[in-house]
Amino acid sequence: xxxxxxxxxxxxxxxxxxxPKPSRLHPVYEHLGTLELxxxxxxxxxxxxxxxxxxxxxxxxxxxxxxxxxxxRRDLCGFDSICDHLLVIDHAAKNRFGVIKPKxxxxxxxxxxxxxxxxxxxxxxxxxxxxxxxxxxxxxxxxELGRSCVLPEYRSKRTLELLWRGVWAYVKHHNIxxxxxxxxxxxxxxQAHALAFSFIAQNAAxxxxxxxxxxxxxxxxxASLATGKLxxxxxxxALPPLVKGYARVGAKFGPHAVIDHQFGTVDVFVIMPIAxxxxxxxxxxxxxxxxxxxxxx
Numbered sequence: 001x002x003x004x005x006x007x008x009x010x011x012x013x014x015x016x017x018x019x020p021k022p023s024r025l026h027p028v029y030e031h032l033g034t035l036e037l038x039x040x041x042x043x044x045x046x047x048x049x050x051x052x053x054x055x056x057x058x059x060x061x062x063x064x065x066x067x068x069x070x071x072x073r074r075d076l077c078g079f080d081s082i083c084d085h086l087l088v089i090d091h092a093a094k095n096r097f098g099v100i101k102p103k104x105x106x107x108x109x110x111x112x113x114x115x116x117x118x119x120x121x122x123x124x125x126x127x128x129x130x131x132x133x134x135x136x137x138x139x140x141x142x143x144e145l146g147r148s149c150v151l152p153e154y155r156s157k158r159t160l161e162l163l164w165r166g167v168w169a170y171v172k173h174h175n176i177x178x179x180x181x182x183x184x185x186x187x188x189x190x191q192a193h194a195l196a197f198s199f200i201a202q203n204a205a206x207x208x209x210x211x212x213x214x215x216x217x218x219x220x221x222x223a224s225l226a227t228g229k230l231x232x233x234x235x236x237x238a239l240p241p242l243v244k245g246y247a248r249v250g251a252k253f254g255p256h257a258v259i260d261h262q263f264g265t266v267d268v269f270v271i272m273p274i275a276x277x278x279x280x281x282x283x284x285x286x287x288x289x290x291x292x293x294x295x296x297x
Contacts, residue, residue, distance in 0.1 A: 029166050034092035035105075037162045040085035049085050049107040049147075050074035056149040062186070062264025075147070082119050084110040086166045088150070088159055105154040108163050109147035110170055116144065124182055127258045128212040128269045133180075136209055140177035143170070148242065160245065168281065177274055178210075182267040183243045183253065190220045190257045190266050196243075197222040197257060199235035200268065206252035212269045219256030222268070246270055250277035 029037040040046050053075035057063040069076050088106035095101045113134070116122045122144050124130055134142065145167065150159055171179065185193045201222040205211075213219065236244060254269030274281075 029169055030162070032158060032162060034090055035159065035162060036089045036091060037166050038087055038089070039166075040087055045087065045104075046080055046085055047074060048104040049087060049109075050076060050080065052104050052107055052151065053147055053149055056151065057263060060152065064262055064264070077123075077147070079111065079120070079123050079146075080109070082111065082115050083146075084112075084170070086110060086163060086170070088154070088162050090154070106150040106159050106163055107147065108145060108167060110167070111144040111146065112174060112176070113142040113144075124180065124269070125215075127182060127215060127218070127260065127267055128254065128256075129215050130180065130212045130269075133210060133212050133271075137178070141175055143174070143176040143179045145179055145181040155241070160241075164245070171274065179272040179274070180212075181270055182258075183240075183246060183270040184260070184263070184265040184267050185240060185243070185257075186265060188259045188261060188264060188266060190225060190259070193238065193257075193266060194225040194227050195230075195235050196238040196240075197225045197268070198227045198230055199232070199239065200247075200253045201226060201255070202230060203232075204247050204251070204253050206254055206269075206271050210252060210271045210273060211254045212271070213254065214256035214258045214269075218258050220258075222253075222255055222257060225257075243270075246272065249281045252276075 029039075031037070040049060051074050054065070054069065054073050057075055058065045058069070063075075086108040087104050089102050090105045091100075091102045093101060093103040093105070111122060113122075122130060123146050124144055148163070150163070167179075170176075185196065187193075190197065205222075236247075239247060249272070251270050251272045254271070257266050257268050259265075260267050
């Protein structure tokens with residue numbers, strides 16, 4: 001996975017995208033300048049998100065595309081058809097001829113537990129054993145976050161905050177109790193991220209109730225990568241921007257790192273119980289962005 005991606009899992013590749021079944025949440029969340037934040041409503045919307053993901057993960061990142069994905073220039077995944085897709089669209093974007101043509105510049109994929117249980121489970125399960133955690137919190141509603149990415153030229157605070165405001169509106173609408181997924185670090189050498197993993201192990205480790213171990217023998221213990229006495233400032237700066245954002249709102253992380261060879265990343269399990277992060281989350285993302293027009297559910 002790339003810097004902006006969450007989740008690992010069953011890679012069922014598909015060359016088509018069924019028309020999604022949007023939730024009853026209003027499809028358009030808000031506008032901020034030329035940017036619009038909304039849910040995907042059509043198969044065409046999802047194809048646009050897949051093209052963005054292909055550009056970020058495969059063309060700009062270290063992911064390895066299979067023949068079908070490379071031919072179609074889309075990040076194809078069988079889970080797409082059962083997920084909701086959050087999109088940021090720039091309505092002032094121009095094509096190579098200088099003509100204004102709106103385009104998807106950011107996306108997040110959302111998979112609710114009730115939907116996952118009716119289909120193939122969660123995408124994260126290929127890397128982390130989440131079943132024991134779900135069982136410990138029977139009756140709570142979980143949301144998996146995945147396939148997050150933003151075009152480099154749009155990786156500003158306002159774009160990321162727009163996406164997170166959308167996630168928050170979705171969480172509140174569906175009465176979600178906890179969000180989880182995989183936080184990704186570039187490259188396939190866990191030792192290269194020893195400083196960041198030391199910070200996680202010492203300052204942001206999930207307690208046993210909310211943690212998930214790596215599947216089988218794939219995981220490397222974060223504690224085993226500890227660098228000794230920690231310089232907090234340097235450790236925080238070593239975190240990828242998205243992971244740093246999670247940490248700042250109170251997210252916690254599992255004890256293992258797993259190499260995702262297809263996407264060229266090292267992944268760690270991230271968990272965000274809403275009750276634990278709500279105050280800090282709302283302070284950052286809970287209200288409409290300055291100058292925006294909010295659309296209630």
